[in-house]
Amino acid sequence: MIDNKTGTSAPLSIETLLTHGGRNPDDQFGFVNTPVYRGSTVLFKTLADLDAQRQHFLYGRAGNPTTEGVEEIISALEGAYRTQLLPSGLAAITVALLSCVEAGDDVLISDSAYEPGRSFGDGFLTKMGVSVRYYEPRIGAGLAALMQPNTRAVLAESPGSLTFEVQDIPALAKVAHAGGAKLIVDNSWASPLYHQPLALGADLVVHAGTKMFVGHSDAFAGTISTTEAAWEAVSRVRRLLGFFTSGDDAYLVARGLRTLALRMEAHKNRTLEIARWLESQPEVQQVLHPGLESHPDHALFKRDFSGSGSLFSVLLAPAPRASVAAFVDQMRLFTMGYSWGGYESLCLPVKLGANRTAKPWTKDGNLFRLHIGFEGIDDLKADLVDAMARYTLAR
Ligand SMILES: *Cc1c(COP(=O)(O)O)cnc(C)c1O
Numbered sequence: 001m002i003d004n005k006t007g008t009s010a011p012l013s014i015e016t017l018l019t020h021g022g023r024n025p026d027d028q029f030g031f032v033n034t035p036v037y038r039g040s041t042v043l044f045k046t047l048a049d050l051d052a053q054r055q056h057f058l059y060g061r062a063g064n065p066t067t068e069g070v071e072e073i074i075s076a077l078e079g080a081y082r083t084q085l086l087p088s089g090l091a092a093i094t095v096a097l098l099s100c101v102e103a104g105d106d107v108l109i110s111d112s113a114y115e116p117g118r119s120f121g122d123g124f125l126t127k128m129g130v131s132v133r134y135y136e137p138r139i140g141a142g143l144a145a146l147m148q149p150n151t152r153a154v155l156a157e158s159p160g161s162l163t164f165e166v167q168d169i170p171a172l173a174k175v176a177h178a179g180g181a182k183l184i185v186d187n188s189w190a191s192p193l194y195h196q197p198l199a200l201g202a203d204l205v206v207h208a209g210t211k212m213f214v215g216h217s218d219a220f221a222g223t224i225s226t227t228e229a230a231w232e233a234v235s236r237v238r239r240l241l242g243f244f245t246s247g248d249d250a251y252l253v254a255r256g257l258r259t260l261a262l263r264m265e266a267h268k269n270r271t272l273e274i275a276r277w278l279e280s281q282p283e284v285q286q287v288l289h290p291g292l293e294s295h296p297d298h299a300l301f302k303r304d305f306s307g308s309g310s311l312f313s314v315l316l317a318p319a320p321r322a323s324v325a326a327f328v329d330q331m332r333l334f335t336m337g338y339s340w341g342g343y344e345s346l347c348l349p350v351k352l353g354a355n356r357t358a359k360p361w362t363k364d365g366n367l368f369r370l371h372i373g374f375e376g377i378d379d380l381k382a383d384l385v386d387a388m389a390r391y392t393l394a395r
Contacts (some may be wrong), residue, residue, distance in 0.1 A: 014193055015261045017076045022254060023070030028256050034254065037064035037247040062239075065245035070254050071223070074213075077192035078205050080225035084238050085245045085253070088210025089188065092222030093117040094124070095243065096184045096204045099224075099233035100153035103129035108146060110167065111358040112137040112160025114186060114208075118355060134358040140168040140295070141157070147179040156202075157186035158195070159297070162350050162369060163361070164288040164312060166297035168223035169304060173201025181331040182230055183342045188212065188341075193264050194307035203230045209253050211341030215263055218342075219252040221245060239277075267310035271372040277381060283388045285365050286386045310372050311340050315352060316388070319395045324349050324366050327387045334373050336385055340371035345380055347387075361363070 012020075023034045040060040044050040057063055063085070065069075071083040086092045097120065101107060109121055111134045121132035135146055137160055154176045158167035169185060176183040185197035188208040197205050207213065209221030224234050268291075275289040287294070289312035290301035301308075316327075327349075328336050334347035348369045352361040372380065 004021070012076075015078060017073060018257055018259075018261055021076050022071075022073040022257075034065050034069045035252075036251045037057060037066045038246075039064060039106045061242065061244045063244075064247050064250075066251040066254065067245055070209075070221075070250050070257070073254070073257055074192070074207070074223050074225055077196075078187075078225040079196055079198050080205065081228040082231050082235075083223050084234055085209075085250060086222040086238065086243050087245050087249070088220045088225065089114075089206070089222040090116050090120070090211050091243055092206040092208070092224050093184075093186065093233060094120050094235050094245050095241065096206050096224050097121070097125065097153055097155065098241075099230070099237045100182045100184070101125065101128075101130045104150060105152040106133065106148050106150045107155065108133055108135050108143070108151060108161065108181075109155045110135060110137045110157055111356055112163055112165050113155055113157045114161060116354045117186075118157065120293040127217075136359045137163075137165040137167050140171040141175060143175040144178070147175060149179075149180070151176075151179055151181045153182050153184060155184045155186070157188075158197075159189055159290050159301075161186075161189055161311060162313060162367075164290055164295070166290050166295075166300045166304070168300060169200040169202060173203075176203075177201070189309040189311060190259065190305055191264055191309065192308065193261060194268075194309070197350075198225065198227060198298070200304060200323075203227050204234065208341075210339065212260065212264065212267075213253050213256050214341065215256040215259065216252075216340065216342055217344065219249045221249055221253045223355075257303060262311070263343045264307065264329065266374065267372060268307050270374075270377055271310050271312060271370075272308065273377060274372050274380060274384075275314075275371070278314050278384070281388060283316045283391055284314055285317055286315040286363075288315065288367075311369065313367050313369045315363060315367050315395055318364045319366060319391060323391045323394040326390040327366075327368070331380055331387055332383050334370070340369075342371075343374045345373040345375055346369060 067085045074083040156167045173183045181201040184204040185202040187205045191212045205225045207223045275287050279287050291308035334345045350367040
């Protein structure tokens, strides 16, 4: 916890929360970091203690000081009542959804949402008797037309992490609440540094901690941060399902968070530079980055975000699959893989098809999703120039 040593009551900046939050050296023999707590059994001294459940953690599955430290930092960043750490970003999405519904209820999911979250809806929620429908990500207040009396959860992801539509969170929250539903927002892209959905009316915020929080492509984690009203159900579902995040993984999240502000600032500037530069390249039809003035949701982005992330997509002129292979197969620095958020740049050809149902993707051309890491910026541009030349040649 943070001691207010200065005696002032000014709210602490996000940078200070990231460096001082969630740790107490006095509890750790003066060592700076809360160490990795590994433990299942937690001991009680007397029957009276057992009967009164007198331990902060009753059992290792309930958490430990390492996991709790991470939860404290994320709650402070998101302005949340509390945060639950989970073993993956997908687990955060599934627990968040399950905390809102029971058999007979209905869920609305943005068409732009992370694909495995959709699969959970279609392959799991529907089997429990929960109907799952999809909405056009830019629908805003128009969501009202889709609400049913049994709609209990609306899932948003802003911007969508393949196609980068910005969603009108205040409008969605208003509609959801009017219908008795909760709004869940996947905030992985912007991180809490640049977007705080709870302040805009959301009830639950989920993160793929695997990405920006961990920051080094070497661990999995997810978080759910909630309002006070939404907390109890999240805590209960997590407990009933037995999800647990190890102290080892939580330690890597905490370590990543200490440099999140610096990394986000660097990712933001470098990504905008590459995105802007790409706009002027001959093969490029469109750059999908909400921080660019050319993006259709730029005004909404400016209203609700204070910065942008490391991830965007670029649409290249139509060309056969061989051109896509020529683009990615011989890149020297960009590598191909799912995920993002690490120090290394990634390039992923995107196929949008069956995972668009509310509004099919109709743009011609080949879509590539880029994550801009920390290599030399001119080296990254040269890699892209060469890739685009091969793309043209292979057409
Ligand atoms: C990767 C990702 C997730 C899932 O996180 P995992 O830790 O890989 O399960 C959720 N949402 C978004 C936007 C993601 O990019």
